[in-house]
Amino acid sequence: MALKVELKPNERIIIGTAVIRNGDTRTRLFIEGDAPILREKDVLTASTADTPAKKIYLALQLMYLQGDLSASEKIYFPLVREFLAAAPSALPLVDEMNSLVLDGESYKALKAAKGLVAYEKELMSNAARGSQRLRAGGEVRAAAP
Numbered sequence: 001m002a003l004k005v006e007l008k009p010n011e012r013i014i015i016g017t018a019v020i021r022n023g024d025t026r027t028r029l030f031i032e033g034d035a036p037i038l039r040e041k042d043v044l045t046a047s048t049a050d051t052p053a054k055k056i057y058l059a060l061q062l063m064y065l066q067g068d069l070s071a072s073e074k075i076y077f078p079l080v081r082e083f084l085a086a087a088p089s090a091l092p093l094v095d096e097m098n099s100l101v102l103d104g105e106s107y108k109a110l111k112a113a114k115g116l117v118a119y120e121k122e123l124m125s126n127a128a129r130g131s132q133r134l135r136a137g138g139e140v141r142a143a144a145p
Helices: 052-066 071-086 088-102 106-135
Strands: 003-007 012-015 018-021 027-031 037-039
Touching: 003 037, 037 052, 052 071, 052 088, 052 106, 071 088, 088 106
Parallel strands: none
Antiparallel strands: 003 027, 012 018, 012 037
16 A cells, blocks of 8 residues: 655655655656655754754664664663663653664654654753742742653
């Protein structure tokens, strides 16, 4: 069964190692076969991977697109250990990603990493609010994990 993908005008998609850019009109593609596929909205670059969770996402993205899970030992797991040292409350999310990586499910791990990016954003937002309260002289209460 073919995968149906609809592209907006000028939208990009990665199929295998090729970047495909749509023309000026909406297009529907039917992709047959087995190749890594990522829509433009799901792609991070080295310059946009500007937080620890986004760097983990980028490592998983590269592993998925290259079909090479050997990078997990050199790049992915050290990034994850560093992230957990700073945010141990993320362990359930990281456990899910790690299980998927070890099972060879790199696309599902990539999808799970989106949850880690969202969690990191929430943590940073909470930290910023706490910092603002401190500067304003207000009381800061510990939030439940």
